[in-house]
Amino acid sequence: MLTYLAGRIASAVPIVLLVAIFIFSLVNLTPGDPAVLLAGDNATPAQVEVIRERLHLDQPLPTRFVVWAGNALRLDLGESIYSNQPVTKLIAQRLEPTFVLAIATLILTVVIAVPLGVIAAWKVNTWIDRGIMAFAVLSFSVPVFVIGYLLAYVFAVQLKWLPVQGYVPLADGILATLRSVALPAMALALVFAALIARVTRASMLEVLSENHIRTARAKGLSTRRILVIHALKNAGVPVITVIGIGFATLIGGVVVTESVFNIPGIGRLTVDAITRRDYPVVQGVILFFSVLLILINIAVDMSYALFDPRVKG
Amino acid sequence: MTDTLSVEHLNLTFENENGAVLALDEISFSLARGEILSLVGESGCGKSVTAMAIMGLLPPGSAKISGSIRLGPTNLLDLNEAELRNVRGNRIGMVFQDPMTSLDPVHTVGMQIAEVVQRHRGADAKAARSRALEMLDLVRIPDARNRLQAYPHELSGGMRQRVMIAMALACNPEVLIADEPTTALDVTVQAQILELIGELKSELSMSVILITHDLGVVASTADRMMVMYAGRIVEEGPVERVFSRPSHGYTAGLLQSLPGYGSTLRSHLTEIAGSVPRLDHRNPGCTFAPRCRFATGHCNAPLPDAHEIGANHRSLCIRDTAVFEAISNHEIVRAWA
Numbered sequence: 061m062l063t064y065l066a067g068r069i070a071s072a073v074p075i076v077l078l079v080a081i082f083i084f085s086l087v088n089l090t091p092g093d094p095a096v097l098l099a100g101d102n103a104t105p106a107q108v109e110v111i112r113e114r115l116h117l118d119q120p121l122p123t124r125f126v127v128w129a130g131n132a133l134r135l136d137l138g139e140s141i142y143s144n145q146p147v148t149k150l151i152a153q154r155l156e157p158t159f160v161l162a163i164a165t166l167i168l169t170v171v172i173a174v175p176l177g178v179i180a181a182w183k184v185n186t187w188i189d190r191g192i193m194a195f196a197v198l199s200f201s202v203p204v205f206v207i208g209y210l211l212a213y214v215f216a217v218q219l220k221w222l223p224v225q226g227y228v229p230l231a232d233g234i235l236a237t238l239r240s241v242a243l244p245a246m247a248l249a250l251v252f253a254a255l256i257a258r259v260t261r262a263s264m265l266e267v268l269s270e271n272h273i274r275t276a277r278a279k280g281l282s283t284r285r286i287l288v289i290h291a292l293k294n295a296g297v298p299v300i301t302v303i304g305i306g307f308a309t310l311i312g313g314v315v316v317t318e319s320v321f322n323i324p325g326i327g328r329l330t331v332d333a334i335t336r337r338d339y340p341v342v343q344g345v346i347l348f349f350s351v352l353l354i355l356i357n358i359a360v361d362m363s364y365a366l367f368d369p370r371v372k373g
Numbered sequence: 374m375t376d377t378l379s380v381e382h383l384n385l386t387f388e389n390e391n392g393a394v395l396a397l398d399e400i401s402f403s404l405a406r407g408e409i410l411s412l413v414g415e416s417g418c419g420k421s422v423t424a425m426a427i428m429g430l431l432p433p434g435s436a437k438i439s440g441s442i443r444l445g446p447t448n449l450l451d452l453n454e455a456e457l458r459n460v461r462g463n464r465i466g467m468v469f470q471d472p473m474t475s476l477d478p479v480h481t482v483g484m485q486i487a488e489v490v491q492r493h494r495g496a497d498a499k500a501a502r503s504r505a506l507e508m509l510d511l512v513r514i515p516d517a518r519n520r521l522q523a524y525p526h527e528l529s530g531g532m533r534q535r536v537m538i539a540m541a542l543a544c545n546p547e548v549l550i551a552d553e554p555t556t557a558l559d560v561t562v563q564a565q566i567l568e569l570i571g572e573l574k575s576e577l578s579m580s581v582i583l584i585t586h587d588l589g590v591v592a593s594t595a596d597r598m599m600v601m602y603a604g605r606i607v608e609e610g611p612v613e614r615v616f617s618r619p620s621h622g623y624t625a626g627l628l629q630s631l632p633g634y635g636s637t638l639r640s641h642l643t644e645i646a647g648s649v650p651r652l653d654h655r656n657p658g659c660t661f662a663p664r665c666r667f668a669t670g671h672c673n674a675p676l677p678d679a680h681e682i683g684a685n686h687r688s689l690c691i692r693d694t695a696v697f698e699a700i701s702n703h704e705i706v707r708a709w710a
């Protein structure tokens with residue numbers, strides 16, 4: 061298991077390298093002077109000069125990449141042009157809200173989607189199945205921000221059960237935090253859940269037609285036990301895979317949702333950085349998300365062994 | 374001899390959008406305590422469906438069933454799903470054909486045996502585990518204690534089939550249904566599994582329905598046999614008796630496809646020509662007649678009920694004497710018996 065993990069991490073290195081080259085090229089290979097680009101629109105020639113020196117722009121490209129990548133490895137991603145704060149610090153500050161939102165969304169998604177998928181597969185071709193699938197198609201086709209505004213209107217503006225927007229840090233009490241992310245997590249989860257429910261259903265349908273399910277029935281086991289202990293565990297690998305893939309979608313959704321609900325997370329940081337053309341921050345955020353996705357992929361791969369003993373760690 | 378299981382006038386039709394398929398036509402038989410009853414016939418004749426009907430595992434929507442299936446005094450067809458669940462795995466155990474796919478690949482074999490004990494015996498986890506160990510020993514799996522932790526993919530086909538048997542017998546069922554339990558295994562393992570079933574039958578004093586299309590298996594294992602053709606039982610009797618005095622054109626054809634049986638006829642009867650008809654309605658005449666070398670015009674007229682050929686030996690064939698005479702002109706070799 062540990063050697064497998066080490067192998068997976070080792071094999072991720074080239075991918076990270078490619079991503080790094082891509083992000084580096086984004087700024088350094090676009091036409092025009094990278095120093096001007098990085099300095100932003102309102103920079104004075106003196107500021108541009110400072111940046112040129114600091115980034116060794118007089119050096120050849122490969123040398124510059126090595127210096128940049130070396131800094132990135134030491135978690136030095138440069139400074140924001142807008143606030144002059146280190147990019148790493150900016151990201152770290154915004155980590156908590158995004159992390160809480162993502163975890164809440166993930167839990168909500170699994171809690172909604174997996175049972176719906178299991179029930180739909182069990183009741184395949186009945187009106188229950190069709191109803192669940194219709195709901196899934198619907199919530200997958202509506203954009204996150206529409207669902208977000210809709211939920212905010214109903215539960216915050218009309219019913220006043222939950223705050224309209226904003227984020228309460230964990231330090232101020234977990235309950236308040238959960239209340240503040242409830243609506244954005246729900247908005248994201250609805251979209252995400254649609255995907256997971258469909259995959260759960262498809263995967264369950266396949267497993268339910270397998271011979272060992274017939275054996276389980278011949279043993280007199282209860283329907284619930286057959287569905288959960290036997291079928292769902294067998295169906296787990298595709299579901300976990302899609303949850304992993306869905307994380308990529310989720311990150312896109314987080315960016316939008318944080319804007320809709322005014323949550324000061326990494327999504328907001330990204331949007332703000334893009335609108336301000338704060339290139340070092342944009343670079344940093346892309347690198348952060350890329351590495352995160354790679355890590356999630358590794359975690360997903362590792363988790364296969366939990367579901368299927370034939371997957372050797 | 375008391376009957377453990379008795380099936381009477383069992384009729385089964387599958388109904389779907391494309392119409393109805395008659396799968397079982399007036400099936401009646403009984404299974405005595407402590408006997409091995411073998412069900413033989415070509416693919417598609419209704420062997421598995423008979424087993425699934427007894428287990429109550431037919432698809433509830435499309436399967437239309439009538440008649441009675443009595444286990445002791447209870448008609449299983451009168452039970453609801455919850456009551457049936459208490460019978461399955463408890464009073465009737467079942468072993469399926471393909472041990473490679475019939476076990477759940479993601480749970481240990483110990484867990485898969487233990488759960489059926491917990492389900493029916495209300496045993497706690499510890500008791501269920503020790504029962505699982507006991508069962509693995511019973512089916513002669515070496516190093517049973519360590520095998521409890523094994524996953525199915527870590528075991529050979531023969532070992533998996535032993536696990537299936539252990540699972541089916543864990544609650545001491547009155548009846549074991551084994552649906553082609555050895556078809557997927559290689560020959561030496563086949564013999565071991567059949568031997569095991571025979572031994573366990575005596576040790577546990579249960580009754581066995583052994584489904585197969587291999588007459589060699591029947592000869593070596595079963596006490597009594599039923600020959601099925603297109604959803605009907607065409608001949609039924611003690612194995613020795615049916616082998617030495619086949620009384621249905623179809624049985625004769627089956628037997629002659631065995632190596633060493635009635636050698637002169639073999640040349641043109643190695644395989645029975647034609648295939649099993651699919652029935653969408655009940656044919657009152659003999660459904661085998663179109664493929665039968667003994668058939669006459671009378672065979673298409675409505676058939677009388679099965680008649681006695683001898684003690685416990687029944688046939689549906691009106692040409693049974695002609696069949697027997699044709700066969701008995703040739704030396705019967707039963708080297709495989």
Ligand SMILES: Nc1ncnc2c1ncn2[C@@H]1O[C@H](COP(=O)(O)OP(=O)(O)OP(=O)(O)O)[C@@H](O)[C@H]1O
Nearest residue numbers: 387394396415416417418419420421422423432586
């Ligand atoms: N769920 C079902 N719906 C419709 N028809 C079915 C269904 N199950 C079985 N049948 C039909 O019933 C008939 C008997 O099938 P069965 O599986 O009992 O054959 P079998 O004798 O066990 O054959 P084999 O030796 O191939 O296992 C076949 O014609 C089959 O197509």
Ligand SMILES: [Mg+2]
Nearest residue numbers: 420421422552
């Ligand atoms: Mg079959």
